[in-house]
Amino acid sequence: MQVAKSVTVKVSPKINMNKFLQLRDFYNRCQAIARFYHSYILENSLHEKLINEITARDLKNILHQELYKQVRETFDVGSQTVQEIRDVVVEAFNSWAKLYKKWLDGEIEHEPSLPRIVEFTVRMNIPRVCSIFEHGKEFPFFFKVKVDNNSRIVIPVECGEYQRGLLKDALERKYKLGAVQLVRRGGWFYFVVVVKKEVEVKQSDTVVGVDIGLRYQATVVVLHKNGKISDVEFVKYRRLLDRIRYLWKRIDYLKSKLPEGQRTSKQIRRLWRKIHRINTWIAHNVSKRIVEKARANNAMIAIENLNNFKPRKGKRGKKMNRKLSNWIHGRIRxxxxxxxxxxxxxxxxxxxxxxxxxxxxxxAVGYRHGVLFKCKHGYTSNADFNASCNIALRAKFPKSWGIVNMPVGTTHKATRFNEW
Ligand SMILES: [Zn+2]
Structure with missing residues (x-):
């Protein structure tokens, strides 16, 4: 199967001011073109036609016929850039149309909102609009971008060692290069490069079972072919989770103070970004541990589909816990x-x-008592540990329950399942 990874590199702060302004100007022109297409579609109700009259391809053709010349003359950008921008706008409307159809069919609950173009992805074709090369020792790479019909600018970038390795391999054709995006974050510019490769994904007799939760963000076990369990690990970032809870409460409070009709504010958006960063950090670290464990044991990974998180009755903040749990879960998975x-x-x-x-x-069916799982045969273990063993088992024996050997040191007469 083909797998892809995106590599983000930062435009070097040492860039010369003139180049920076040219890059910014290019970015702004791209934004303007996107807005131009966006409003043309809305004004002519082309997005409505996308629901059942025309295809995305038709829409691209219509836009090309109607606007291509005008856009090129007005904005002074290359033809490839115009096409990429047009395609990104059309794709955004097309995914809206798909959701809208689902909504009409009653498959989804909420009416999807139309794509808004606040900040737009600037996608650049390799090698026609953007190329990457190494030169000298000061910067790891240079990105050469065609900013208008006649000129290309060379932009120095900075990145971490890992990103550098990936891009280097891609330039040496170990990986394929996909598209490059120019994005603006916090007033600065970054390039996001997609690298792709073919991998052979192998099944294995050893399974790493993962249970994701709130007490431990992940409980990881290795289930071997002989039924033995090893490498039990509890991964937790409780402090960060508390921080998310705190920020969440803060958002709720700020929301309650908003004037009627207003749904968000600058401050709220800032807090959301903070939460998002923490969540990404947790997911990144937890998933790294899981994948490393699988690699070390030459194992496959078993992970739950969606969280079965059920808050206990009468507990405060259960709605929040549920939301938090699902959210963390989705991202880790x-x-x-x-x-x-x-x-x-x-x-x-x-x-x-x-x-x-x-x-x-x-x-056998047992019950949870706080952090413990108690089996009716008297076996007691950590509840999350028990769950992750079951998850590992499921991967190999989807229909069987309880066939794991006892961990060392427990006394329990193992009976077979089937009694329930
Ligand atoms: Zn039991």
């Missing part, structure tokens, strides 16, 4: 998938029902 596939590690997504209710040794 996405990161695990992407990092594992990049390394050719197979990931099995298992159904979550029952994984925290059954005993991983005998398969």
């Amino acid at each position: 996405d990161f695990v998938l992407y990092k594992a596939h990049w390394r050719g590690i197979y990931v099995k997504i298992v159904l979550p029902n029952g994984t925290s209710k059954r005993c991983h040794i005998c398969g």
